[in-house]
Amino acid sequence: MSKFTIFEARNGQYYWRLKASNGETLCHSEGYTAKQSAQRGIESCKLNALTGKYTVFQGNDSQFYWNLKAANGETLCHSEGYTTKQSAEYGVDACKRNAPIARIVDETLTDA
Secondary structure, three states, rough: EEEEEEEOOOOOOOEEEEEOOOOOOOOOOOOOOOOHHHHHHHHHHHHHOOOOOOEEOOOOOOEEEEEEEEEOOEEEEEEEEEOHHHHHHHHHHHHHHHHHHHHEOOOOOOOO
């Protein structure tokens, strides 16, 4: 099953990733200073996955990427790199299918 994972990076910021059921990362967020903000970002991604605006583009490294933007123009997530535009478009389709139903896993929680 697909999942969002929330984690804290070495820089102290919180990020999330959307992973497909095969474990491949579909997209990731920008950094947030608070975990609650990262959680709100996930909820926004879930809500906007079907109706938001996706942009597929080629980066300076010749790989293809996509971004998801909400109706207000805010970028919600960035994809991993793909070798072809068609593969990036498949990634967009995978995000549309997976994000609305993905469970959330908080990797910042540890057993004390």
